Amino acid sequence: MATSPNPKDELEGTEAPFVSHLVELRDRLVRALIAVVIAFGALCLWPGPSGLYDLLAAPLVAHLPKGATLIATNVISPILVPLKITLMAAFMVALPIVLYQVWAFVAPGLYSHEKKLVLPLVVSSTILFVGGVAFCYFLVIPGMSQFIQAFAPASITAAPDIEQYFGFVLTLFLVFGIAFEVPIAVIVLARIGIVTIEQLRKFRGYFIVAAFIIAAVVTPPDVISQLALAIPMCILYEIGIVAAQLFIKHTKAPDAEAADKPAA
Secondary structure: OOOOOOHHHHHOOHHHHHHHHHHHHHHHHHHHHHHHHHHHHHHHHOOHHHHHHHHHHHHHHHOOOOOOOOOOOOOOOOHHHHHHHHHHHHHHHHHHHHHHHHHHHHHOOHHHHHHHHHHHHOOOOOOOHHHHHHHHHHHHHHHHHHHHHHHHHOOOOOOOEHHOOOHHHHHHHHHHHHHHHHHHHHHHHHHHOOOOOOHHHOOHHHHHHHHHHHHHHHOOHHHHHHHHHHHHHHHHHHHHHHHHHHHHHOOOOOOHHHHOOOOO
16 A cells, blocks of 8 residues: 655755755845944944934925924934934945845845846846935925925915924835836836736826826825826836846746747
């Protein structure tokens, strides 16, 4: 009579590799955390939490009425908010090292053609996210602040709370950073075969409508910030279609490339 295989025999010898992977993961996470801590310490020395806060508040303060400033309604807000901003900036500064640790952990398990796909996506997604944050800081927040102050009644003196402003700006940074990842989403969807390039082109009109709806929902109720989000998303969608064609061409598996070649 045939006997069923012993489950212990099937797992025999797998404990050591699994533990070694956990140890490597722990080491990578520790290195990433150390990079963030070092960046945090360096930013605390220069320009300092107060300097970073002033830098973040500058787009709003520049458009406040003369003599108006931001206020703190919480006792510890003048200390806590600048420290939060410094930590956020430290993570942005250390982001390349953090992503390198992620890449170094997963790279040994990838094929060569998969490495050609993953590494450019990691680098480009980082650049696009930082670009979205920079776009929001230099263009969207100043334009939105000017628009709001232009329509505010003269009898109202603006004095925003620093915690509310920090939460508002952080939300905008995340929204624009994620929105600028549209090309990455298009590339991944096309590369894994969920949609084709032709389907992406046909979906263009629907995406434009969806982009304006998303912009109306996630941004403040002013025309400037809504257009500033929707228009770049539409442009990045077109860039994603072109980039997807290049990625599909240059990241095929060797057997797929051989199958595409005409028989002699």
